[in-house]
Amino acid sequence: MASRQVPEGNPLRVLFREAAEWAFRYGLFPEAQARDARLQWYLSEDLLARFLHVDELYRLRDARGRPLADVAEMLTSGQAAAVSPELRAFAVQRHIGDYTLFIIGLFPESLERIRRDWRRKDSVMLQLGDLVVSFRDPGEYYEHAGRRAYGQAAEIGRDVGIGEAELFEKLSRFFRTYVRVMNLIRMYLDASPLFQEPKRLIL
Secondary structure (H helix, E strand, O other), X not given: OOXXXXXXXXXXXXXXXXXXXXXXXXXXXXXXXXOOHHHHHHHHHHHHHHHOOXXXXXXXXXXXXXXXXXXXXXXXXXXXXXXXXXXHHHHHHHHHHHHHHHHHHHOHHHHHHHHHHHOOOOOEEEEEOOEEEEEOOHHHHHHHHHHHHHHHHHHHHHHHOOOOHHHHHHHHHOHHHHHHHHHHHHHHHHOOHHHHHHHHHHO
């Protein structure tokens, strides 16, 4: 699945590198192996640059071509692609992991609308693969879904020989740590006027 990226040399790319470097330097890493330079690169050079294009953030679509913003729908739907089923499954799981990390790490306030809907219920029962799990908060659900999606991306990646499989394994194992890293990145970005327009488009 080809993705659009912010061009090399764009000031936002420099800002993303600086923000990730700062977050990895000053962030708390309870698990030493989570402080991985390859993950610093992945968050700044891949995830952040890719999701600045809103069409990339909502790239998965349903059968009618509508962009999917709901993680539960992403788990059961997706845009057909001319790739093998394994690579398609890998791309979908990776996207769900990236999407959930991006949202709860950089834009947790965007979950407030969902949270208001959930307050009218005791809990929400959602099907995750062969499990039915009860969640009382969308942030908790996003974390669970993101951790699980990265784990599945790693498993599929190993099976088909994708070199980044180990990175997705770490993103799964240390998902909460990387959420905190993304929180720090957001703090750094908020201090820059360059980030205000992209933030407005996403929110």
